[in-house]
Amino acid sequence: MSLTFGDMTFIESLEDIGTDLKVGVSFFDDREYFFVVGKDADGQYNKVSLCYSCDVGLSVGDLIGAVESVSGVMSSKEIYSSIEDKYSEIKNWITGLKMNQNKVKMVNSIVLMSNDLFHSNVVDVPFNKNLLALPLFVEVMSGYIKDGKDYSFKKSDRILSALKKYQKSLAIFAEDVMLYEKNTDPAEALTRIDIGKIPSLSFSGYTTLINFNLGTEKRLTEAFIPDTFDDLISYLLNRYVLNYHFYCCANCRRYFAFSSNSMTKNCSRVIESAHYxxxxxxxxxxxxxxxxxxxxxxxxxxxxxxxxxxxxxxxxxxxxxxxxxxxxxxxxxxxxxxxxxxxxxxxxxxxxxxxxxxxxxx
Ligand SMILES: [Zn+2]
Known part of the structure; x- marks a missing residue:
């Protein structure tokens, strides 16, 4: 089986997106691709719609936020608040609806409303950020597709509190397992760490093949479809431990990953707010x-x-x-x-x- 996706930005029909939505992930060329996957009419996860990507490790580094105060860069607390505010705004809007709306329109509205959380605010410089918060908003879309305005938000509330918990445990993982200056061998560092302090590394879900449509080039690569949000995190961490190291960017003080001992001590994030x-x-x-x-x-x-x-x-x-x-x-x-x-x-x-x-x- 293989999944295919291109550059869908809006949903045209429920057929496009499917049901029981999840966020899956694929790695290639040192980038992480997070995509929305839904079940087709046969109950198989075959519908891939929206896709977002970032350089490897930026998703985790974005959620942790700046490890020390840097002007124009959000701290852990500010990152969480921005996610929580956006979530509350969408949740309040849905619970305040007098009647059910067209589901396709609702999904597209959620995509639009959460846009500034996931996309650059710099004109003409497209890049994605905060991608670990994507499953939260995808769960809301999924809930609305299933239950309309009667969606309980129980599952999405759980993802929101998990995000807060992960900010702490991922920061420990980043520093005590992945940080190159501290540990040149993450797998070995794992054997020494108190595993109760970092996210679980065991996951459930399955891998499948996915067709990436990169302009003229098509590539087939492995994609992971997690059972739960926690499984997505655990899968990412496994990939990092096996193939990467982390640095904390000398400029924005956020973590990023690299696959060999590269010269750069700075990440590839685009600066959105700066003194100069x-x-x-x-x-x-x-x-x-x-x-x-x-x-x-x-x-x-x-x-x-x-x-x-x-x-x-x-x-x-x-x-x-x-x-x-x-x-x-x-x-x-x-x-x-x-x-x-x-x-x-x-x-x-x-x-x-x-x-x-x-x-x-x-
Ligand atoms: Zn940086």
Whole structure:
């Protein structure tokens, strides 16, 4: 069996979305894809409709929030409040309805109302966030499809309180199991931790194949359909332990995952609110180097890259392998390139490439 989805943003008929909705997940290319899956007329989970995605680990990092106070970045408490407020708004609206509404319209309204929780507020920079809160709103859609305005909200209320509980236990998991500076082997860290303090790692559900429709490219990959919301979390954690490490972003102080010991200490989240207007719409990764520089941190990777190359060229000049004139000219260019990198005009990779292309030899 395989499931397929493209870029559905609105539901046109109940046929599109199915019943007993859940949120499933799939990993590929170091991204997490969360999709809404519902039962078809035969009672099989074959209807995949809406899909959201983020770089690996951002979903968990978003729910935990900033681990220390950062201007423009929500703390754990603020994240929870924003989810709770949005949920209450939708819940109050549904319970206040005088009569049942068209179910397709209701599902689309819930999608629209929760939009700012899950989508960037930066014009023209599309990205998804807070995706662990998606199952809460999908449960409300599912409840409305089943019971209309008589939906009890019992199951969704349970997901909301679970989210609060997970903020704490996921923070412990992130720091004491996944954080690279503390543990280079998450699986080994798991054997030492008090497992009562972190979310359960055992899950139930099933895997199936899913067809991703990425513009011109179609790819078949594995997808997990959890039994419950808790199973979704447990499945994610298993994937992290097996394949990833976490860093806490040097810029926004939120966790993100990486699959090898990458150079970057900054996440790929898009900055939505910042002291410097020009930072808005850039990623933490893009502004990170600039920040490190303005803080006067000369451990900054850009500076280190520059120094390493400068010292090597200087040594070759001393040995007489390079003329004074060429060295001076090269040094001037190298400084300019470094400064352009620090200013965010070129990337770290560009600078690294420049040093390779301009290896100085007479
Ligand atoms: Zn960040």
């Amino acid at each position: 207007l020009k930072d808005i719409g850039r990623t933490c990764h893009e502004v990170g180097r600039l920040r490190a520089h303005t803080r006067g941190l000369y451990s900054d990777e850009t500076q280190l890259l520059y120094q390493r190359n400068y010292k090597a060229a200087f040594a070759r000049k001393k040995k007489g392998q390079i003329s004074e004139e060429n060295f001076t000219k090269w040094g001037e260019e190298a400084r300019q390139m470094r400064d352009r990198c620090i200013n965010g005009d070129i990337s770290y990779d560009d600078l690294e490439q420049w040093f390779l292309n301009n290896y100085l030899k007479d």
